[in-house]
Structures are given as structure tokens and as C-alpha cells.
Amino acid sequence: MHGTVPWFKDFQTRRTRPVITMAAVDRFYLLYREISRSCNFYIEALAIVGAWYTVRKCISLVFDTYSMLRLHLIPKLGGEIDLVKQYGKWAVVTGSTNGIGKAYAEELAKRHVNVILISRNKEKLEAVSRSISETYKVETDFIVADFSKGREPYTAIKKALKDREIGILVNNVGMFYPYPDYFTNVSEDVLWDMININIASANMMTHIVLPGMVEKKKGAIVNVSSASCCQPTPMLTIYGASKNM
Ligand SMILES: NC(=O)c1ccc[n+]([C@@H]2O[C@H](COP(=O)([O-])OP(=O)(O)OC[C@H]3O[C@@H](n4cnc5c(N)ncnc54)[C@H](OP(=O)(O)O)[C@@H]3O)[C@@H](O)[C@H]2O)c1
Missing domain, CATH: 1.20.5 (Single alpha-helices involved in coiled-coils or other helix-helix interfaces)
Structure with missing residues (x-):
């Protein structure tokens, strides 16, 4: 209700x-x-x-x-280091007619170190060698060598460096991919070139120069690497691996 x-x-x-x-x-x-x-x-x-x-x-x-x-x-703070006194009279720079290698050669010459340039092209080597010696008033020399040729260039290099007091070696020569690509697509020729130019050259040049440095108890070896060595580099795999110095 x-x-x-x-x-x-x-x-x-x-x-x-x-x-x-x-x-x-x-x-x-x-x-x-x-x-x-x-x-x-x-x-x-x-x-x-x-x-x-x-x-x-x-x-x-x-x-x-x-x-x-x-x-x-x-x-x-302690003033500029005297490279000649600290390491020796001569420096060797591989791949030194262009780019970073040429800049290294010039900087070393600016600091009174005599420089030996190594690259493939004789005309370029002559021009860079002359320009450095005239500009910085140091002695220069060059060796024509192609690091892509496996063991071939090292006998001549060893002979040319025999009586020189090498204080500094700059392992600069290097090659990059023609273009980024999958590892399986990279040709055998490019693989061998990259191994010979980026890896073998640094090892062989060090093998030639290091005994003299050890004997004199002084010397410096600079390996020019790349940021690609420190992170995954898809499509540039062998370059990244070859720069892991
Ligand atoms: N450029 C960059 O952004 C960069 C970045 C990171 C690391 N890097 C590293 O820095 C180094 C120098 O690079 P870059 O760009 O300055 O090189 P670049 O300008 O291409 O110069 C290469 C030099 O090496 C010589 N060369 C090339 N192939 C050679 C061979 N088979 N045998 C003997 N000499 C050879 C060339 O002279 P000829 O042609 O006359 O032989 C030239 O003097 C390399 O190791 C590279 O991996 C470069």
C-alpha cells in the first residue's frame, strides 16, 4: 500500500x-x-x-x-711536449696524401718531426711531401705502396725504413664501404681489401717499426680507429670490426 x-x-x-x-x-x-x-x-x-x-x-x-x-x-700546463726529444726524429704516416693522414703529417711537421708519407699515388706523394717540407722546414720522404696487395708492399717499406730513427707511427690508412650493404652482398674483393688495408697494414707496419722503438725505449704508435668500432653498425659490419683496434 x-x-x-x-x-x-x-x-x-x-x-x-x-x-x-x-x-x-x-x-x-x-x-x-x-x-x-x-x-x-x-x-x-x-x-x-x-x-x-x-x-x-x-x-x-x-x-x-x-x-x-x-x-x-x-x-x-707543462708546455708543449718536444716530440723529437720524446719519441724520435722521424714519423711515418700511412695514407697521408689526403684527409686525416695528411693533417697528421702536417701537424707532426709543424712540431719539427721529419715525416715519411706512404700512399699509392706518386704524384700526390711528391706534391704533399714538397709542400710539407717547404712550409714547415722539415725533411720529408715518401714510399709508394698499395696496402690492398696483401704481403707485397712490406718488403719495400721495411727496406726504406731500415736506417731511419722512427719515433712515431700513425696507422691511418683505411677504406670504407663503397656503400652500406648486407654482409652476404659484399664481394670477396671488398672483404680482402678491407682486411688488408684496415687490419693487416696496422699490424704489419707496427711489426716493422716496433722493434726499433723497443730498442731505443721510446716511441709512439697511433692507430686511427672509428666510432663504428664501438657500436653495432648494421650494413657496415666488416668496417666496424676492422676498426676495433
Ligand atoms: N673520414 C671520416 O669521417 C673518418 C671517420 C672515422 C675514422 N676514419 C678513419 O680515418 C682514416 C683516414 O680516413 P680519411 O677519410 O681521412 O681517408 P681519405 O681522405 O680517404 O684518405 C685516404 C688516404 O689513404 C690513401 N690510401 C687509400 N687507399 C690506400 C691503399 N690501398 N694503399 C695505400 N694508401 C691508400 C689515400 O691516398 P692514395 O689514394 O693516393 O693512395 C689517402 O691518402 C681511415 O682509417 C678511416 O677509417 C675516418
């Missing part, structure tokens, strides 16, 4: 609404508490990972800063 009376219906609605609302809030709060409790675990785990990463980064930053200061600042 009461259910049909409008005021009673209204009364019933008002009485039940707050109860339902309270129940919903309670459940939501419980749910929230449960979620945040399980989240806390993940947040703490992530905080540990973050702290570990930050500590590692800080340590490597300290080491990198120290290396930078040791390499670039501390030597300059």
Missing part, C-alpha cells in the same frame, strides 16, 4: 541514496589503497634502477672528465 504513495517513494529514495554512495566511496578507497600499495613496490624497484643508473653515469662522468684533463689540459 505504502509503495504506491508518491511521498513515500521520495522518502525511500532519499534514505537509500547516501548508503549506496558511501559504499561506492568505500570500495573506491579500498581499490585505490590496494593499487597504490602494489604500485609502491614497482616505484621502489624503479627508484633503485634509477639510482644505479645515476651512480654509473656519475662515475663515468668523473672518469671521462679526468681523462679529458689528463689528455688535453695537464700536458699543456
Whole structure:
């Protein structure tokens, strides 16, 4: 009977609404508490990972800063090193008629070191050799050699360097891919060239020059590498591997 009376219906609605609302809030709060409790675990785990990463980064930053200061600042505080006194009269630079090798040859000559250039092209070697000796007033010499020819060039190089006091060797010569490609598509010729020019040349030149340095108890060998050696280089695989000096 009461259910049909409008005021009673209204009364019933008002009485039940707050109860339902309270129940919903309670459940939501419980749910929230449960979620945040399980989240806390993940947040703490992530905080540990973050702290570990930050500590590692800080340590490597300290080491990198120290290396930078040791390499670039501390030597300059004591004035420029006399390369001739420290290492010897002559430097050999492979692949020295262009690019980085030529820049090395010029920088060494600027610091009064006599330079022996090694590349394939005689005309270019003559021109660079003359230009360096005229500009920096040092002695220069050159050897025509093609490092892609396996063992062939080293007998002549060894003979030409025999009576020279080689203090610095810059293993600079290097070849890159004609274009990036899958390893399986790279021709055998390119593979052998890359092995001979990038890997064998540095090993063989060091083998020729190092005994003299050991005997004199002084010398420096610079291997020109590449950032490709330190990270995966898809489509440039053998170049990256060959620069891992
Ligand atoms: N350029 C870059 O961005 C870069 C980056 C990272 C590392 N590198 C490394 O730095 C070094 C020099 O690179 P670069 O770009 O300055 O080289 P580059 O400009 O191409 O010069 C190469 C030099 O090597 C000589 N050469 C080439 N093939 C030779 C061979 N088979 N036998 C003898 N000599 C040869 C060339 O002279 P001839 O043609 O007259 O023989 C030239 O003097 C390489 O080891 C390279 O891997 C370069």
C-alpha cells in the first residue's frame, strides 16, 4: 500500500541514496589503497634502477672528465711536449696524401718531426711531401705502396725504413664501404681489401717499426680507429670490426 504513495517513494529514495554512495566511496578507497600499495613496490624497484643508473653515469662522468684533463689540459700546463726529444726524429704516416693522414703529417711537421708519407699515388706523394717540407722546414720522404696487395708492399717499406730513427707511427690508412650493404652482398674483393688495408697494414707496419722503438725505449704508435668500432653498425659490419683496434 505504502509503495504506491508518491511521498513515500521520495522518502525511500532519499534514505537509500547516501548508503549506496558511501559504499561506492568505500570500495573506491579500498581499490585505490590496494593499487597504490602494489604500485609502491614497482616505484621502489624503479627508484633503485634509477639510482644505479645515476651512480654509473656519475662515475663515468668523473672518469671521462679526468681523462679529458689528463689528455688535453695537464700536458699543456707543462708546455708543449718536444716530440723529437720524446719519441724520435722521424714519423711515418700511412695514407697521408689526403684527409686525416695528411693533417697528421702536417701537424707532426709543424712540431719539427721529419715525416715519411706512404700512399699509392706518386704524384700526390711528391706534391704533399714538397709542400710539407717547404712550409714547415722539415725533411720529408715518401714510399709508394698499395696496402690492398696483401704481403707485397712490406718488403719495400721495411727496406726504406731500415736506417731511419722512427719515433712515431700513425696507422691511418683505411677504406670504407663503397656503400652500406648486407654482409652476404659484399664481394670477396671488398672483404680482402678491407682486411688488408684496415687490419693487416696496422699490424704489419707496427711489426716493422716496433722493434726499433723497443730498442731505443721510446716511441709512439697511433692507430686511427672509428666510432663504428664501438657500436653495432648494421650494413657496415666488416668496417666496424676492422676498426676495433
Ligand atoms: N673520414 C671520416 O669521417 C673518418 C671517420 C672515422 C675514422 N676514419 C678513419 O680515418 C682514416 C683516414 O680516413 P680519411 O677519410 O681521412 O681517408 P681519405 O681522405 O680517404 O684518405 C685516404 C688516404 O689513404 C690513401 N690510401 C687509400 N687507399 C690506400 C691503399 N690501398 N694503399 C695505400 N694508401 C691508400 C689515400 O691516398 P692514395 O689514394 O693516393 O693512395 C689517402 O691518402 C681511415 O682509417 C678511416 O677509417 C675516418
